[in-house]
Amino acid sequence: MKLTTKIGFSLVEVILATAILAFALVGILGTYVTCLVLITTSQNVNAATNAAQGIIEEIRSTPFTQIIANYNGMVFTVNDIPFSRGVVYINNTTAPASSDLLEATVSICWRQGNKVIGEDTNLNGVLDAGEDKNGNGIIDSTVQLKTRIVRI
């Protein structure tokens, strides 16, 4: 039997439509991945901020004389962020120097995809050679809380 009907799509139409869809989907997928990265970043920033705040609250509830011994240089991980590392700095040399005033800094770095958020590129909680981009002697990160604690 010979097919004579012309109902349907021509080959050119199908190829053209497929090409348009494929081209669009590449762009759409790229943007979709970007969105997923943004969402993961947001989740991690929130989790890191909460964790840093928790650490500062802990420090403030510690007897003043034990703060440096217990917390200076403390390294920790954030449960909600895989491959994360936080570090605490307690400094009592802030000008004007005071034995009654400490400066606390909590920085949290984490790996996201193939890059690390923050200066601690190997996530070991230690400032290694080449990591201190701004030369301030501590690990800095997007999520970094600083405060001062006074002797009660």
Add this chain to the structure above:
Amino acid sequence: MNNRGAMLVFSLLVVSVLAVLLATFYFGSINENQLATRYADSTRALWLAEAGIAKVKSNAGIASANGFIDDVRYTYNAIPAQIGATVYYNVVSTGTVTSPSGRSISRVVNATMKLVAPSSANFQYGVETTSNVLDYKTKCIENTENPANIAKTGSTQTFDNLFGISKSEMKAISQGLGTYLSGDFGNTINGSGVTWVDVAPGQTLNIQHLNGSGIVVINGNFKVNGVPTDGFDGILYIIGQLETLGNSAVNGTVFVESSAAIGADLSGSSLISYNSTNISNALLGVATKAIVSWKEG
């Protein structure tokens, strides 16, 4: 009916629908990311505001505190204001984080601080000594507030009772927030807040000028001269012997843990004038401060 081009139109429609959905998702993600960044900056600002409160609390006396931590983009500004004529102060502290783009986020903390200074009533005399040896010319000590209380010898008051803190604590305050002097520091003591001066054992610190205000503690024997423009407002505490000469002037009180000779020279007009206001102001330097209430905003 001619259906040519329908596939093309359909594919464009599908792409359009997907693009709209994706745009919604994209802007939602961007918005969420901005909220997360804002939350991080806002939390940072809150702790900067807390740093301002801590700074006011650690300062000698009661005074505003402002500055930044590490970077000028992270600032705090704490301003205390007395509540009526009470010992309570309302401290409003603002922490501000400014992003590299210039957008800033502030958080404000309001704390009520109770300021408790040692009582100025602990100091009743122009000059008070633990020794029974006090030589002075009548014109060299005055107490216009209570003329009967010009001088007292054989005092049983102790440093801890007078100031509410120990000598080592007072020295630590001077080293942290006030002025600590020792060795050869020149001919002048300019008091501010709490000043502690260590004198080498067995020696006498001999200076020409005593100025400024607050609490000055001399840990050793002390001899002071002075010119008519000199004047110290507050509490001069000597852990040793005292000798005043020339035109040295103290407006407040002097406490000596040994003997004292006021106006020891014949020609000078050294003067110690009791002043309870200056004593009260000086004692603010060792006041304890407690946060009794806290709120945000």
